[in-house]
Amino acid sequence: MHNVRPLPQYLVSRYHGWKATTYSENSAWYRRLSDEGQRPRAMVISCCDSRVHVTGIFGAETGEFFIHRNIANLVPPYAPDGQQHGTSAAVEYAVTALKVAHLIIVGHTSCGGVAGCHAMCSGKAPELEEKSSFVGRWMDILRPGYERISDLPEDQQVSALEREAVMVSIGNLMTFPFVKSAVEAGTLSLHGLLHDIREGTLWQAEDAGRVWNQI
Template identity: 85%
Template sequence: MHNVRPLPQYLVGRFHGWKATSYSENSAWYRRLADDGQRPRAMVISCCDSRLHVTSIFGADSGEFFIHRNIANLVPPHAPDGQQHGTSAAVEYAVTALKVAHLIVVGHTNCGGVAGCHAMCSGQAPELEEKSSFVGRWMDILRPGYERIKELPQDEQIHALEREAVMISIENLMSFPFVQKAVEDGEMSLHGLVHDIREGILWQAEDAGQRWTAV
C-alpha cells in the first residue's frame, strides 16, 4: 500500500525513550501481561478527545483498564441487527469475557461532539442531518438527551447535554441483557463521570444523574 508511510521521527524518538525507561524497568510485568492475558478490573468508555486522558487521571498502568473511545463517549441502545457495532462489541467482550467489575462512562467539558449534537438538534448544523454524515448519525444517540435540556436557559444547555451524554449511555447500557444481569447480580457496577478539563475536577453522577458531586 503506497499510502502507508514511516512514523514521524518525534514519535519514533518517544517510543525509544519509553522502551529504554518504562519498558526496561518493568519488562517482567509486560511479559506477564503478554503471557497471562489481560484481567482489567474496569472498562472505561470515554470520548476520543485528545484532552481526555483517563489513564493519567487515574494513574492507571498497563492492564488496568479496558478502554473504548468514541465521539462523545456514547453507547447505542442494544440492537442485534447484524450490522457492525464497535462500541456494543467492546461492551459485550468486557462484560461477558473479561468480566470487569466496573463499567465507567467518562465525559468531559467542552466536548465538540456534544456541541455538534446541540447545533444539529437546534437547527444550526443542517450538514449533520445529512444521511451521509457519520458524525450526525452517531450523534442521533444523544437526541433524547437534547429533548431533556432544550427548555433550559441557552447558556446552560451544552453543559447539561455533556452530562446527558453520560446518562444516556448508562441508560443504553442497561438495555443490554448481559449488562443488566451483571448489574442486578451484583457482579458489576456502572459509574458516570464528567471531567472538567480546565479545572481538573471530576464530577460523578448520583441519583440517576439528578445530582452531580465532585469526587
C-alpha cells in the same frame, strides 16, 4: 499499500525513549501480561478527545483498564441487527469475557461532539443532518438527551447536554441483556463521571444523574 508512510520521527524517538525507560524498568510485568493475558478491573468508555487522559487521571497501570473511546463517550442502545457495532462489541467483550467489575462512562467539558449534537438538534448544523454524515448519525444517540434539556436557558444547554451524554450512555447500557443481568447479580456496577478539563475536577453522577457531586 502505497499510502502507508513511515512514522513521523518525533513518534519514533518517543517510542525508543519509552522502550529504554518505562518498558525496560517494567519488562517482567509486560511479559507477564503477555503470557497470562489481561485481567482489567474496569472498563472505561471515554471520548476520543485528545485532552481526556483517563489513565493519567486515575494513575492507572498498563493492564488495569479496558478502554474504549468514541465521539462523545456514547453507548448506543442494544441492537443485534447484524450491522457493525464497535462500541457494543467492546462492551460485550468486557462484560462477558473479561468480566470487569466496573463500567465507567467518562464525559468531559468542552466536548466538540456534544456541541455538534446541540447545534444539529437546534437546527444550526444542517450538514450534520445529512445521511452521509457519520458524526451526525452517531450523535443521533444523544437526541433523547437534547429533548430533556431543550427547555433550559440557552447558555446552560450545552453543559447540561454533556452530562446527558453520560446518562444516556448508562441508560443504553442497561438495554444490553448481559449488562442488565450482571448489574442485577451485583457483579457489575455502572458509574457516570464528568471531567472538567480546565479545572481538573471530576464530578460523579448520583440519583440517576439528577445530582452531580465533585469527587
